[in-house]
Amino acid sequence: MKYEVYFKHYLALIEKKLEEMLPPASQYPSVIHEAMRYAVLGTGKRFRPVLVLAAVEACGGNIEEALIPACSLEFIHSYSLVHDDLPALDNDDARRGQPTCHKQFGEDMAILAGDGLLTLALQILGWVEPPKRALRLLAEISTSAGTYGMIGGQVADLIESKSDVDLPMLDYISTHKTGKLIKASVVCGAIVAGASAEIHQKILRYGEYLGLAFQSVDDFLDGDGYSVVIKPRELKQKIRDLIAKAKKEVRPLGRKAEKMQALADMLLRRMPKIKT
């Protein structure tokens, strides 16, 4: 089944909450709120929020209670795309068939809209009850988003020469630039559901394997990153192994984890589009 169909219920909940959490465009000064809404709404697979909800469900929690951290992670992801697209970084004019935020609103507004989304992402975590859960989510998301996490990976990707980058460095870039936020997504689900330490660990390892698989698939499809140092056949096998490991971690959770299993399978199904 297609991702959009299978996760229809999740996606409807997420879109509604994202809309609700963003400042209205009518609020002065409108342009910044329009830019923030443009960067978040209408596009995107919502992969991270879906992961949060799937993990909550796998741990027997209430998905409604996970919508705030789910939005937080999507805001972090969105701000990182807005800033990464800037001329000083990747200098991209289009994203998902639309002009990038700075092409639409100007570089100044794109920088400030990214700042606004990052601030909002961590602000809304303060609205989670009870306070101790809010603080665990804040610690998880802010650490994963910061310079020991996503930003660190982005910096490494910028400074390391593409030609002589080795496997340990590729692992650093993948696990930080993409992996940390994917891992944080499922861990936030476990936190919201109040999972036991044992289940928390399984969820966390699922997130680590899935994050690495996610970046590897991207590299495979784009022909960069891991594709430069690992032969296509071997990279494909590596991805299959990572997906199998991820699925195995959550198997003990039974049918409750079927959405986590499905997400892993869907990631693998992106592969055959490109011939090896």
Added chain:
Amino acid sequence: MKYEVYFKHYLALIEKKLEEMLPPASQYPSVIHEAMRYAVLGTGKRFRPVLVLAAVEACGGNIEEALIPACSLEFIHSYSLVHDDLPALDNDDARRGQPTCHKQFGEDMAILAGDGLLTLALQILGWVEPPKRALRLLAEISTSAGTYGMIGGQVADLIESKSDVDLPMLDYISTHKTGKLIKASVVCGAIVAGASAEIHQKILRYGEYLGLAFQSVDDFLDGDGYSVVIKPRELKQKIRDLIAKAKKEVRPLGRKAEKMQALADMLLRRMPKIKT
């Protein structure tokens, strides 16, 4: 007495804590941590952190317990300077006699260093005890820093035509761009000290008056903003009135508030340097 001498004890505590809260430059990827440290350490009056500690003292609290929110506010202020200095915004090459962050580390690193500082600023609030206090500080600082606060003021300052800006708009820009974070500084002090609702309100109003006075003095010295629509003599009187109102608010707190009184006086003393 000079600011640096009068607040020597506060400044030593703040510098030490800022140093401690920032990631070490040795941590990979070094360049981003060097850029963050460059943006924060070695320069700056630490006006916001000093305000936090002065407000804690005025409310009879323990200043050691306020060092984390004090650092948070300084990190927010520093990130906003790094991003505002970028070519797409104010395009400044120098700040306090040093090259701006993007001149020193490149635009890409300056954008990411700002993001790193903003993330760190809100992350460290999660380390405050007890949890309820941490969440009150997170709410106060994130709201003041966001698009309903500092970012909103910065956007208004960018989009409103300088030539036909009127007094209500100048008030919006001042209270948001500068005022919100100054108000948040003293309010954070009241939160840490567990001030009563009555004292909290006094502290808050002091912060509002002082924030407006702070921006007015800047405009007076720079010859822009309020200076464009208010005659120098009147602007000077307006500032004197604001300072008097701020001081009056905290008078009932007696000697404990002497540092808050001194800060207001020092702000006024910046004035005569320029002839009217």
